[in-house]
Amino acid sequence: MTIPRSASVEIIAVGSELLTPHRQDTNSLFLTARLNDLGYAVRFKTVVGDETAGLALRLGEALEQVALVILIGGLGPTEDDKTRSAVARALGRRLVFRPDILKTIEERFRNRQVRMTSPNRRQAYIVEGAAVLPNANGTAPGQWVRAGSKTVVLLPGPPHELKAMFDKSVAPRLERRRAGFIARRALMTTGLGESALESLISGLYPKAGGGLDLTILASPGQVELHVVSHSRVSRKLAEKKADGLAARLRSRLSEHIYSDRGESLEESLARLLRDRKMTVAVAESCTGGFLGHRLTAVPGSSAYFLGGFIVYSDALKTGLLGVPQELIQSAGAVSSEVAEAMAAGTLSRTGSDFALAVTGIAGPGGGSPEKPVGLVWIALAWRGGVDVRKSLFWGRRELVKFQSAQKAMDMLRRHLLQPEAAGNRDVT
């Protein structure tokens, strides 16, 4: 998609800790989403340590290429915080002491009954000519600096400070000079591999230059389709284009799409269960609790999730769920029969409307030629029926657990979408 240079952005995250193996900038993901919504595109992202020279240099280079540079972090009260002086140096301006800012900071400390230490004075300096962006959640104010046709924005590093400041003070300023309108749709699918999905939607890729883009992001157990459209005229036009392509994709992919607004699978499933006032319980072997964890990641999940069993050992499969010991010996713990017995045991012991049972080999050990690592049996049981599926998942332990939980939730989701399914009796 071609975005004019007047709408191009570089995001510079400042902080030596972001140059270690242990920390990563994530603020730029939030900023990118918001900037895209406002019609801006990020052309470069950079991380620079706490060093005035490198930062001033990089800012100078960025201003040669883009219209807007956003600096994140380095506004704290200590000597390590170099952003203010680096911006002043790059723009050839002075730093100006602002007593009114110091007063605000002092008041903040007083209200919290904390004694201010003298270094906080540093935070009262701004780049000559900058507009001050108030910080509702911290002491360091942000700054909005015009330099010819370019703009430099200084934002604090803590995410809750940055987000509030961007939405309150930066977005409205950018809105006034927006270069266009961008609309996004995120279609979430599971149960189809990337190549199978691509062949289903062949011919739907938009032509270049029409202000419409389709990007496919595939990961094990999930394929996302991201539609982005751009209009210089209006938000409505951008949304119409995006909705048009989203509708064509939906007509090809139908029930494979679990959300067209970027929700997680557990959120989509939550909606279906809530609407039907139905409940689910789980019995987990190889997922070890991960399926329950996913289901309870949604606030208010107690409305449809009762709980269940983690039966990692075979003794507990028998002791807690009544899976016959002989069945485990004859069919094996990872088998269709045991998955089904686990689901049936869960249904009767919890009184839930649905039970999901997972048994498999997460690896790296425990595999055999007949039952390799990645083999997982999943059973969905309800009063009057059961559905058992075999999967062979690829990847490391945590990926096998993820794909297993994904598949289990998707089995229940697809079941609930069938008009004749249990759970729809009272609805249609």
Place this chain on the structure above:
Amino acid sequence: MTIPRSASVEIIAVGSELLTPHRQDTNSLFLTARLNDLGYAVRFKTVVGDETAGLALRLGEALEQVALVILIGGLGPTEDDKTRSAVARALGRRLVFRPDILKTIEERFRNRQVRMTSPNRRQAYIVEGAAVLPNANGTAPGQWVRAGSKTVVLLPGPPHELKAMFDKSVAPRLERRRAGFIARRALMTTGLGESALESLISGLYPKAGGGLDLTILASPGQVELHVVSHSRVSRKLAEKKADGLAARLRSRLSEHIYSDRGESLEESLARLLRDRKMTVAVAESCTGGFLGHRLTAVPGSSAYFLGGFIVYSDALKTGLLGVPQELIQSAGAVSSEVAEAMAAGTLSRTGSDFALAVTGIAGPGGGSPEKPVGLVWIALAWRGGVDVRKSLFWGRRELVKFQSAQKAMDMLRRHLLQPEAAGNRDVT
């Protein structure tokens, strides 16, 4: 820490998808760890889209500042893959077709019985003068390009290709000209807040200039102390310095440190349980399965983890674990009494040596002035005793779940470290 310019690095990740809100470069974290071990320090990290002009420009700027530039990605077979041509442009060199590379690629396709499509030919071009770095896991070879005193390295984007290539072909080349030796120690703590920890270790911060650094990374439920030392002389000297500081920190923090080699809490706990041949089971309310998920994240966890109960609803607390209904009504589901009863019920029903029970309010809803969001009761029970603790955790739903699991595992860990604790009877 001062690292000479000859050991300074910029990492440039290439790919327009890395400039969206949905994807993030993570290869640079792996590369940073490896580079640090080799005595190199990352000075800048940059993300550039699939555009030759921007990439060539950024590479030129990087070469002005650092000794080594590593480019990640953009080596695929399609028109989107611009890294080769951008490097050629920045260095003023030609791209050279290498029939031997094409042959290797063709063989790879033949072996996998896949027909090669013509675009793969692109991958057989190298920058004039470059050394070819073989790709054991993919078609795109890497490249090692000398340019005066500077070096440019091109690596493929898929992590398993990049990692294998770095370790096999890049690390040995860097080793030969290493600028120094770096040693790292990661001391992992839980159960102490950042400021409490800082006051315990006051006076231990190393002075600047001695080639020894201490960084504290605090997040809810975990504080990590990273020791990094640098020596121009030998690895041994670097390690001695790092071990010296680590020992001084350990003498102050003792049992608050659960690992001095960067392990996760579940890995440390796994070792303690394995050594003692003891087992654990869980009863989870507000964590919803997350504690079991953490415990089973360690390969081979079936040696010490039996399983347990997810009792999200009060009915299941009574039905599965025998928590008296009257107790839930009088004391409340989130109470010391119910946590203790959950742990006792788990112990008797699973036959484990230890039981961990968690009941709390993960939020955002469900809080009250007496029992606010973040209130969590955790019980550890064993044959002959029980320990119940109250916590008030701060943060969003997933953070409350994380801190609860962290605290539960830490209670068991500290218990196992007591000389007189259950579990140590046969050991001492």
